[in-house]
Structures are given as C-alpha cells and as structure tokens.
Amino acid sequence: MHSQRREETGRLTVLHLAQPVEGGVARVVAELAGAQMRESTRAVVACPEGGSLPRQAAAAGAQVERWPAVRELGPHIAAETLRAGRLVRRVRPDVVHAHSAKAGLAARLALRGAVPTVYQPHAWSFEAVEGATARLARAWERRAARWTDRVLCVSEAERRTGEGAGIAARWSVIHNGVPEAEPCERAAARRELTLLSGVPSDAALVVCVGRLCRQKGQRVLLDAWRHIAEEVPGAWLVLVGDGPDRRELSGSAPRRVLFAGASDEVGRWYAAADLVVLPSRWEGMALTPLEAMACGRPVVVTDVGGARECLPPGQQETSLVPPEDPRALAGAVTHLLREPELRDFLGEAARKHVRADFDVRRTAASVTRLYRELLDTRVRFGTGRAAR
Template sequence: MHLVQPVDGGVARVVTDLVRAQAAGGLRVVVGCPPGGRLADEARDAGAEVLTWRAGRAPGPGLPAEVLGAARLVRRVRPDLVHAHSAKAGLAGRLAVRGSLPTVFQPHAWSFDAVGGATAALALRWERFGARWADRVLCVSESERREGESEGIAGHWSVIRNGVDLDHFRPGRPDPEQDRAEARAGLPLPDGLRGDGPLAVCVGRLCPQKGQDILLRAWPELLGAVPKARLALVGDGPDGERLRRTAPPGVFFAGAAADIRPWLRAADLVVLPSRWEGMALAPLEAMACGRPVLVSDVSGARESLPSGQGRLCLVPPEDPTALAKALGRLLAEPRLLAELGEQARQHARTDFDVRRTADAVTGLYHELLGRPRPSNQERISR
C-alpha cells in the first residue's frame, strides 16, 4: 500500500510509475491519497486500487484525524507492506502503523529543508524519532541519505535513484534543430516570444522549493548578455500570482501542462533553480529528451548530471547573480548546448530508466518481507 499526500508533481509521478511496474509484475497495489489532482486517476489507470485518504500538505491540528484515517485504511486493506511517500504521509503513516507492518518511508526531500525556525527543529526531531518505525528509509540520491545521516537520523538506509519512462521522454525527431522548431510551432507562445532567440524553460510547481523567484531575479541580468533570450515557466502553484506581478519582460507563464514533452523539446536549455530536492524529475525528463539542464547544487543534482557537466550546469542555490552568469554562458553558445544535450540524452538512457528504479524498489519489498524475488523469467511470464 502506497500512502501519498502530494497528488500532483514529482512525487505523484514517481508513485504512478511504481504502481504501473508493480501491477504489471503481479503485485496487488493500493494507493491511499487525497482526492483531487492527477494521482488518483493516473494510479487507477496504472493498475492500482485507489482509496481516499484525507490529508493536508502541512502539519496542523488535522494530524490526529489524518493518522486515524491512515490506520483505518491499513485495517481495511491489510497490506503486506506500507510505502509512505513524503513528509505528511511519512508522519501519519508511521504513527498509524508504528512498526506493526514492514514500512518503507521515502522522504522525497527532507521535511526540515522545507521550513525554518522552530518548525524545522520540530520536523528534524520527528524524523530522528520516527526513523525507528521505518524498516527502511528510502532515499532517491546519496546526497539525500548523507544529509539525513549528518542531521542525526539513525535510519536503515537504501538509495534507489529516480528514473523516467524513456519510451515517453525522448526526442521527437533525431535532428535536435528540427525537433525544437517543430515543438515550438505547436506551443501557445505569444508573438513576442516567437523570435529567433534562445528559449529557456523551467518546469515545476510555482512554489518556494522550485526557486522560480530566483530565476526571475536573475533574468534581467541575463538579458544584458543575451538580449534575445526568452523564458517559459511551465506549471502552476501557490506562488503563481506573486511571480506574475514581479516577472520582467520576456517571460511567459504557460500554466500547468498535461504533457510537458513539447516544452522540453522546444527548449534550448531547461533550468531548475531549486532551493531543495531529493532528486528532481524535471531535469531527468529534459535530459531524456536530449536537452541540457542547468540546476542548483542541491541534493541529487550532481548525481543526476553527466560526468564533467557540473562545472557548467550547476550553480549555488539562492544566488541570482551566479544563475544569470551561467545562463549567459550557456545560452550564448548554441554548439555547446547541442553537445551538452546529446551527452545528457545518452546519460539519461544509460542511468535513469524507470524500469530499473521500479525493479529495485520491488526487490527491496521482497527483502523486507523475507521472500525470494521472482526470477526474470517469472516476472516475464506474469
């Protein structure tokens, strides 16, 4: 049973990919999640039984009811194993189960990174205490695991990196220039952004974590070096209205996209200036489409890039000036971008296949349950 609070964004996509692979492998898969968003429908289509678990994104006075709701789902489903995703489900799920069932907790970035002050201190205290009720703390990058250890979380650790569907995320055409031109022709870009200048694309929920405000502060400085550069922000979220009010010229807010591939393929460069991550999916998806990425040096970022690209494609978090300089260097060099994009495509296809990720997670389940894993032939026959 997957217990999940975020019903959109990267966590929801990770869970849907796991559900699809696990259901195809013969597991009975149940997802407990709040109504709304994309997760319920997509998990159901992927083969899961979906049950409603009412939970808010932030901790608060509703927590006791959320824990009771999680406990009711566990009693109803009677799963062999509970896999709790992200901070809220990790909190409520572990309190509901308290070691009575094998439990995997996957933080998808640490809760104490998302808040400050006394709230961060409380979140860290909980993570240290709650680790006793996780048979395995599953991190999506080595840096995420190291951060947990350095903060005193005494977990039983596994690291399984995120992956993407390489059949879904791939170049639309073999020639990158033709692929870009075709993708741009089909996008709802305003006339003012349809020029011949380079296009940077940022895909992510409009929220403090993803750092679009840092990118908007960097953009005017970037235009001094690359005057024809354009920027598209793809996604929506709680910061949308504020970001629109402060956006400089040359920035287009595309809103949420059911299919982000045309935006990735249209880009000369995909940028994600996050404040914190576990291992972000958008850069992996961009690389699988053959596009270079520029990311802030947070958890998982270095591990996601091809070897040797860190010097050009990593910037310090929360540093608009460094971001502007890196954008200027890259967007002014089309040949360099083409070379980095091809390296990124090969790297994604070699290292970030979601089938490998899902197989490793299912193998972890079998390990915790003390059961032998099915052989490859048994999995194929299913």
C-alpha cells in the same frame, strides 16, 4: 496471512500513501506504481482527491483509493492517521510505502511497525522550515525511524542530510528514474508553442518546470533573468507549474516571461526548450532535470541534494551553479544560450546518460527487491514490529 497469500500468488501488494498530489512527487509515485503493475506487483495508490496524482496513477494502471489529507501539518493529523489505518486494514498490503512528510507521519503513527513500512522523504521536511519548527521536524524524524523498516532516499546527498540531522535509520538509496521520452521533434513543438502562447518560434527558449514555491527557487531565476535578457536579446523564459507563489512572482516578473500553469504534458515543454533550468534551494533528487535530459535537453541546476549525482560525468562545470546566486545562474544560462553546438552535445550526452542509469524500470525493480528483502527479514525474525 499476508505471507501465505504471497506464497500462493507470488504477487506483492504495495500501498503507496502519498501527499502531495502534484509536481514531482506525483510523477514519481505514478510512474513507480505503473512500473510495478507491469512487473506483477499490485500497486494501490492512496491519496487526496484533486491534483494530478489520482489521474496519473489510474492511467498507469494502479488501483486508486481516496485518502483525505491536507498538505500542511495541523489538527487534521489525528483524523488523517485514523483514515490511513483503516485503509491499511481494508487493502491488506504486504508493504506500506509512504511518500513525503505528511504521509510518512500518518502512516508511521497508524502502523508503528505492525506492517513493513518504507518511508521516502522526497526532500526532508526540516529543510523547508526554520527555528522551532525545524527542531520539531528533526525530532519527529529521529523518533519515527524506530517504526520504519527502511528510509528510502533518492540520493546519497539526501541520506547524508538525514544522518546529519541525527536520524538513526536503516537506509537505502535508490535514484529516481524516468520513463524513456516519447519522440517529439523540436520544430513541431515550437510551432505548437507559438500558436498557443505567441512565443516566437525562433526565440531562444528557457523552460523551468516546478511548483511555484520557495523550494524551487523561481524568484532567483527571475532575478537572474533580468541579466540574461540583457545579454541574449529576444530570449524567453517559460515557467511551467502552479503554486502558492504564482501571484507574487507574476506580479514582479520582467518582460518575456510566460507563466504557463500546471501541465500533465511537460514533455512538450522540454521538447520545445533550448535549455531547462531548475534553481532549487533544496531537493532530494529533482525529477525535472532527469526528464529534461531524457528528452535530450541540456540543463542548468543548482548544487543541492542529488544534483551532482544526476548529471552526466563532466557536465558539472557547465550545468551546476551555487544555490541562491542569481549572477552565477545568469552566467551559466547565458553561456549555453550563446553556444548552440555545445547545447546539442550536452543534450545528447544527457539523453544517453539518463537512458543508461536512470530508467524508471530499473528504479521500480530495485524498490521491489527492497520490499522483498524487508519481507524476508520479517519472516526470519518473526512478525510484528520492526526489530530495533
């Protein structure tokens, strides 16, 4: 039935099932859905209420459906799975694209291969936990691969991590993409920031955008900041984002650190920054460095999944540091804060690099080609569950 409708209209219907609804995952889903809508794919985003994703997806032109689901695993999963199945029957998508661990769990339990299914981990769940919980997460991912037409990774590093965990999947790697940054003059952005926050307009400014949680490593950055503040007097650090660690981090933060909260206009923070830092402990491929580089800002990132793949050639020496190493992070940030001409050079090279290789339109087109490949395979081998 779905195949006949596609032949008549030439238009795919994709259901993006997503949880979480904020941060980088929300921006990836909304931008992907928006780009697909512009390319004549019907994109339906199903997610919980709250967070930024429903607003961002609607603004991008996607159809938004409510899918009540909490972020954590627990007794809610049975009801969440039933709701996911009802959504699929109502929307009647050609492809279901599940984003992150919770949506991937519910979608694959509900469908078990009955509808072409793409699962995008956005960093593996078993990297966030230890012990028995990590073993259970790896075991689930190995089992769920049989109900997954394609596991879509955003970096080769993320794919290698999955393979190392024993997941025997049909893999695709498509890098994250970001839209072309809107022009925003730095001096104007700094003046606005000064009026809103009191940060001096001439201060050296480091910006970190990300959920305030263990994964994003803001604790490591605050430890490094004590060294940076001594070496670069008057420098300020702004943490853009919210999350479970906010109270702990703000309670022990050194001077000249601003907690700006969550923002739907992170581009203004990038525009105001001298340098953007993301000290993550693990990633698939973080969106923050790509967004910052699209704005012409140099970055310092930790050497975790996808970081090497997103940096321009030759910038690994200045922009890449080991994870959970405050002194190495402090050294890299201090070096770049002291070298404005080098920052300008790196930022311009980064802007050109992202425009050439990480355009969200290219990402969306690659994902749509993947959908069509899966559907063509289903036609050739018959309908029903994915062949294993």
